[in-house]
Amino acid sequence: MSDKTGFLAPSTYSRLLPHAVLMTGALFMLLPFYWMLLTSIRAPAEIFNVSLWPIPQSFHALENYAAATQTVPLFRFMLNGVIVCLGILVVQLLVAIPAAYALAKLPFPGAKLFFxxxxxxxxxxxxxxxxxxxxxxxxxxLLNTYFALMAPFLLSVFAIFLFRQTFKSYPDEIIQAARLDGMSEMAICWRLVVPSALPAIAAFAVFSIVAHWNDLYWPMIVISDMRLAPPPLGMLFFADAESGTNYGALMAGAAVLTSPLVICFLLARRQFIEGITMTGVK
Incomplete structure (x- = not known):
């Protein structure tokens, strides 16, 4: 709202300033992705054009994306990423959820030490x-196997910590009533507590998938076979195959390999935000 002089009131400035700062930060974070998409549809002669205009002078998307998919098996890299990320996530949840429930709701000797x-x-x-x-x-x-890619991450202490903080807020009265009805601890964990913690589980799933889809350090150590390469390592093989010169095709490949993460986050964004904001709230 404005005052009698026609200027915005100080309270309005105080409300708009945080949004302006956040929007500026968002633009800086999105700029590399925008440049990646723009480069992936440009002709080689326009690659180093500093213009951010979204319509290139010569539309070269078909050539770039065709080169990206034909030079190296991009979709094989994506399949490897899906297998590794889902395999890690499933085992992490199967291990972390019971462990977190025990730390949150089961009094036993050494619980504080374990935490x-x-x-x-x-x-x-x-x-x-x-x-x-x-x-x-x-x-x-076991080198050059899917198990080698997954082995170091099958136990996630971050998941145990996150779920423990979430499970602590579940009412003890409901758990006691379920025990009186004859439910086992595992049944209480999976049938009562876990459904109430789905936002936290969704938030962790996003963290896990993004982290292991983008992981390059460990695959470089245990994988030398291109057929088993996850997306980041696959992009290195692509850069070697292209000698690092066909930047349009490289950016097209990067866009293809990044798209599943964007889709994953867009599908789970509401649960992700709810899980982050509500974790540990009593």
Missing amino acids: SLVIGALCVPMQVLALPLFIGLAWAD
Whole structure:
């Protein structure tokens, strides 16, 4: 609202300023994706054109996307990413949900110690464990397998922590009533507590899928076969095949490999936001 002089009131400025800052940050974050899409439809002569106009002088999308899909098996890379991400996510949920329920709702000796270990494990980076894991997988002759890609991530301490904070807010009275009705602890966990925590599970699923779809460090260590390469490693093989010169095709390949993540987030955005904002609220 404006005052008598025609200017906006100070309270209006205070409300608009945060939105303006957020919109500016969003534009800077979206700019690389916009440039990627724009480059993927440009002709080679326009690649280094600094113009951000969305309509190129020469529409080259068909050639770029055809080159991207024919030079290397992009869809095979995407299939590998789906297999690895879903395999990791399923095992993470099967392990983390009962563990989090036990830490949140079952009093047992050493519960605080176990939770402290979970917090401590959050501080251990993946790079610390890479060498012993690689040696173990090499000794077991499991390199260049899907299992090698998934093995270090099948147990997620972040999932245990996140679900434990969510399960703590579930009413103890309902759990006690279910026990009196004869339900087992596993039945209470999966049939009562888990349905109430679906937003948190959806939020973790988005985190997990995005993290492992984009992971390049570990696949570079355990995978040398192009047929098993996940999307980021596949893009490296693509860059080698193209000698890094066909930027239009490279950006077309990047757009193809990024699209599943965008679709995944758009489908789960409401549950993702709800799960993040409500986690740990009593």
